[in-house]
Amino acid sequence: MYLLLGHQICSSSATVKFLTIEPPPTRSCAVLPAFIIDEDDENPYYDDTITKYISRPHDSEFENLTYLQYFEKYSITPSQPAPMSRQIYRDDLSNYVVKRTKELLTRYRFLNIEDRELYFYQQLLLNFPARDESDYKLSPNRTYRDKFLSFFPDFLTNLQNQTTIAQHS
Template identity: 40%
Template sequence: MDPYYTDAIEKYFNCSQNPIFQNITYPKYHRQYKIVSTISPNRLYWKDCLNNIIVCQKKEVLVRFRYLTIENAEDFFYQQILLCVPAWSEQQLKGGYSNYKLRFQVEFLNEYQSLITNF
């Protein structure tokens, strides 16, 4: 067993294949669920693709994000897509586009134009 936790994005991409996780976004996943090493009797749980035990949080937690601006280029657009698009992998997050900026620009045109105008 690896003594170190994988990063939060890897945990999200490997969340359970149960239908309740099918359309869950990155922030919602981390607000509502957590990975535990043991479970108490009669508690509802799921196993993720890494064989971790996932349970519901008793109270939603605050999820923090690194402050990025459009000047951070691809990292900024990656974060924006990760915040609002459910995905199981980097490729799915990219959505068939060559980069995250292009996907954001095409699928979130109004937001993109607002960013460019206010920059």
């Protein structure tokens, strides 16, 4: 309601960017204004932050960036920035990408392991660079949990050990 009315939710001395961490089936999309949408548009939605991350420039500097690092270190805009001494890149969506002089604070929805697949998708997104959403699954019929555990096979054992220690304390 605050956003609809144009009211400020909070004020901060630092710029903060909220990043979505929802997997494709549950991700919400914002519809483009009607005057921007063409009759033959297949995608009448704004590109979300995950789509922008997946479409980042194909330069060695961007290959090993995680989702958070990309938005902390780079500014992404659809319009061409004023001439500057910093390098300007173009992503697959034709956005302009410029390295920030000061890193941006990022925030995202907190999830814990009880959130199951959402939690594991979030962990993959936050910790592993990818060029396609399918990079976060082993195969179409596998889960985000399976892919995460392929990177960290001892994760569940360590979690159980921590839980046991906490219960005995």
